[in-house]
Amino acid sequence: MSPVFTIHKIGLNNMGSAANEDNTSSNWMQRQFSKVTRNLRYRISGEGNSKTPDWFLDKFAAQTFTDPEEPLYQAKRSKLLCGLKLAFDPTLPGHYHWLAVVSLAILYNMVFVIGRAVFWELDKLTVLWFVLDYLCDAIYVFDTIVHIHEGYLEQGLMVKDPKMLRKHYLKSVSWRYDLISLLPTDLAYYWWIPGTCDANCLPCPVIVRLNRLFRLPRMWEWFDRTETATSYPNAFRICKVVMAILVLIHWNACLYFAISYAIGFGTDNWVYNITGARNETLAHQYIYSFYWSTLTLTTIGETPQPEIDAEYLFVVADFLAGVLIFATIVGNIGSMISNMNVARVEFQNKMDGVKQYMAFRKVSGELEARVIRWFAYTWAQSGALDEENVLSSLPDKLKAEIAIRVHLDTLRKVRIFQDCEPGLLEALVLKLKLQVFSPGDYICRKGDVGKEMYIVKRGRLQVVADDGKTVLATLSAGSVFGEVSVLEIAGNRTGNRRTANVRALGYSDLFCLAKRDLWEALADYPDARATLTERGCQLLRKDGLLDEAVFENAQTTQQSMEETVHKLETTVDMLNNRLQGLLTDVGEEQAKIKQRISKIELRCVSCLQNHNLRFMDTEDENTDSDDLTSLAASDLRSDVGGYSELPMISAYNTSMHLLTHPMPVRERGHSLSVERSSGLLNRAPEPRSKSLRLKRIHKDTSK
Numbered sequence: 155m156s157p158v159f160t161i162h163k164i165g166l167n168n169m170g171s172a173a174n175e176d177n178t179s180s181n182w183m184q185r186q187f188s189k190v191t192r193n194l195r196y197r198i199s200g201e202g203n204s205k206t207p208d209w210f211l212d213k214f215a216a217q218t219f220t221d222p223e224e225p226l227y228q229a230k231r232s233k234l235l236c237g238l239k240l241a242f243d244p245t246l247p248g249h250y251h252w253l254a255v256v257s258l259a260i261l262y263n264m265v266f267v268i269g270r271a272v273f274w275e276l277d278k279l280t281v282l283w284f285v286l287d288y289l290c291d292a293i294y295v296f297d298t299i300v301h302i303h304e305g306y307l308e309q310g311l312m313v314k315d316p317k318m319l320r321k322h323y324l325k326s327v328s329w330r331y332d333l334i335s336l337l338p339t340d341l342a343y344y345w346w347i348p349g350t351c352d353a354n355c356l357p358c359p360v361i362v363r364l365n366r367l368f369r370l371p372r373m374w375e376w377f378d379r380t381e382t383a384t385s386y387p388n389a390f391r392i393c394k395v396v397m398a399i400l401v402l403i404h405w406n407a408c409l410y411f412a413i414s415y416a417i418g419f420g421t422d423n424w425v426y427n428i429t430g431a432r433n434e435t436l437a438h439q440y441i442y443s444f445y446w447s448t449l450t451l452t453t454i455g456e457t458p459q460p461e462i463d464a465e466y467l468f469v470v471a472d473f474l475a476g477v478l479i480f481a482t483i484v485g486n487i488g489s490m491i492s493n494m495n496v497a498r499v500e501f502q503n504k505m506d507g508v509k510q511y512m513a514f515r516k517v518s519g520e521l522e523a524r525v526i527r528w529f530a531y532t533w534a535q536s537g538a539l540d541e542e543n544v545l546s547s548l549p550d551k552l553k554a555e556i557a558i559r560v561h562l563d564t565l566r567k568v569r570i571f572q573d574c575e576p577g578l579l580e581a582l583v584l585k586l587k588l589q590v591f592s593p594g595d596y597i598c599r600k601g602d603v604g605k606e607m608y609i610v611k612r613g614r615l616q617v618v619a620d621d622g623k624t625v626l627a628t629l630s631a632g633s634v635f636g637e638v639s640v641l642e643i644a645g646n647r648t649g650n651r652r653t654a655n656v657r658a659l660g661y662s663d664l665f666c667l668a669k670r671d672l673w674e675a676l677a678d679y680p681d682a683r684a685t686l687t688e689r690g691c692q693l694l695r696k697d698g699l700l701d702e703a704v705f706e707n708a709q710t711t712q713q714s715m716e717e718t719v720h721k722l723e724t725t726v727d728m729l730n731n732r733l734q735g736l737l738t739d740v741g742e743e744q745a746k747i748k749q750r751i752s753k754i755e756l757r758c759v760s761c762l763q764n765h766n767l768r769f770m771d772t773e774d775e776n777t778d779s780d781d782l783t784s785l786a787a788s789d790l791r792s793d794v795g796g797y798s799e800l801p802m803i804s805a806y807n808t809s810m811h812l813l814t815h816p817m818p819v820r821e822r823g824h825s826l827s828v829e830r831s832s833g834l835l836n837r838a839p840e841p842r843s844k845s846l847r848l849k850r851i852h853k854d855t856s857k
């Protein structure tokens with residue numbers, strides 16, 4: 155029986171509750187059932203044929219959303235949508251592979267167009283070159299179609315409308331390069347027939363295909379994508395640089411040969427000498443030129459001395475290129491290689507520091523040997539990877555997902571994680587710190603204050619009694635320990651002290667979880683906390699360290715508190731419901747009142763209009779505060795505006811009073827105007843300080 159099982163078994167035996175076992179087995183059955191249904195689903199849909207679904211991963215890994223209606227998603231399967239409705243998702247692997255094919259075609263043109271243009275012997279294999287050339291041209295044509303319909307991101311969403319894609323393409327500079335690279339310059343072959351060149355007529359006609367190099371940006375794109383995607387970026391960078399160096403040397407070799415031709419083969423010591431059986435062969439021509447080019451660009455020198463000005467100029471240009479380009483490239487390679495080693499160098503520095511310290515402080519030989527063994531083990535296991543720093547730039551969700559996947563084997567064995575909510579594992583996994591212990595190390599000793607709990611990632615540990623010999627339990631990957639003292643279980647006779655010694659048998663990698671982090675996480679997951687507490691109680695009971703009375707008391711108190719909280723929650727819910735009801739009633743009543751006010755307003759206004767009365771705002775000095783009409787109107791307006799029923803009624807009464815008791819006439823010059831007599835309905839309430847007068851206007855006497 156595995157040690158993990160041992161510790162679980164102790165728990166179950168001590169519980170002695172069939173109900174719990176039933177629970178466990180029903181959980182197990184549920185899991186099995188969901189496993190089977192998932193399997194079936196995978197088989198029916200044809201997905202995941204190669205991989206068996208993992209219930210633990212299914213539960214905790216974030217799901218990636220793919221909209222099945224997404225046209226680009228469909229394009230992923232069919233690659234092409236019929237007609238002109240094309241859209242290619244540049245994030246899909248298919249697109250990446252296509253770029254690789256295009257890059258090969260570009261590389262072919264980069265190497266062979268110039269090579270064949272200069273080394274006429276090479277251009278003799280006409281049929282082969284025709285096939286390869288036009289195959290590359292076909293790739294270019296198809297690539298242009300792909301390029302035009304490549305999706306791009308706008309506001310974080312992939313644009314897939316072909317019209318918009320075409321527009322976007324035409325707005326970019328790429329279309330110019332694509333167009334130039336597609337120009338059918340080979341039409342020149344009609345007059346300038348390929349394969350007819352010799353030492354007296356260079357360059358060969360294939361030189362007209364040099365425009366094919368304008369597609370180089372697509373190659374850079376592939377390089378960028380590979381550099382981002384590859385797991386070995388440094389190795390890839392080195393390969394890229396080596397390739398760049400070789401192409402550069404090749405081009406320089408071709409130039410050297412072309413210049414030799416221009417000056418005249420064999421006219422001096424510097425140029426290529428074509429006479430002689432060996433020198434006439436294509437292999438020797440190319441190898442010598444390549445050799446010359448390498449020596450010059452790497453500034454090693456040792457090449458024949460230039461003799462005429464043109465030769466000097468060419469060599470100077472080559473040296474400059476060698477220093478500027480070559481030295482930079484080679485320097486880059488150097489730094490890449492040292493970057494690849496940086497982890498090892500840092501680790502060695504740390505180890506040397508510790509060794510020096512131990513020698514300086516005269517630490518005993520045995521301890522020193524243990525420390526060195528610890529370093530060796532740490533390096534062998536993880537390469538001294540600083541996982542926290544490496545992932546520090548990622549968002550927490552992604553970090554958690556990576557951590558779950560990296561430590562999947564351990565985490566899926568931890569019992570509390572098997573049934574817990576995904577959120578708890580996410581919360582905990584980010585707080586786990588990896589610690590390595592050497593054989594014989596005590597992780598905790600009985601009586602120490604418990605400040606953290608542990609999950610065993612790798613290795614074997616023993617829980618030992620005071621005598622150091624009696625083994626209470628053996629722990630292995632997936633076991634949890636140290637929770638008893640950090641959970642502060644009521645009735646624990648040892649308080650927050652360790653209840654047992656835990657010792658590493660071999661090298662052990664443990665995930666350490668600080669008490670504060672554990673409490674913070676468990677605060678939101680009471681079920682998980684109850685499971686851990688229950689397990690802790692079983693251990694305490696087994697060792698006779700649990701004061702049952704105190705524990706029961708605490709449980710009862712907690713239960714009563716929970717009940718009280720529950721009651722309070724119910725009351726709050728009830729009150730909320732009643733409040734909602736009351737608010738609805740108030741709303742209805744308000745609506746009714748508003749209707750009534752509107753009716754009264756209408757009646758008021760029509761009455762006033764019938765009697766040639768009007769409201770008018772005045773702030774003039776004639777305001778007469780005792781004027782009954784003024785006050786009445788003021789009341790009427792402000793109360794109507796405020797939709798208050800009672801004052802409105804009094805306003806209404808007042809207006810009725812005004813109607814039955816005509817007011818003295820107040821004249822304003824000779825003109826009598828009817829101003830805003832209907833404004834009453836539309837106006838918002840205004841402060842009472844603004845005096846308002848009700849005026850009764852007679853018509854112009856002249857009228």
Ligand SMILES: Nc1nc2c(ncn2[C@@H]2O[C@@H]3COP(=O)(O)O[C@H]3[C@H]2O)c(=O)[nH]1
Nearest residue numbers: 617626627635636637638639652653654
């Ligand atoms: N007391 C006790 N602790 C055990 C036993 N088996 C495993 N342990 C773990 O050993 C840990 C020692 O520290 P803690 O008391 O914090 O928590 C303890 C338990 O998690 C056991 O049989 N008795």
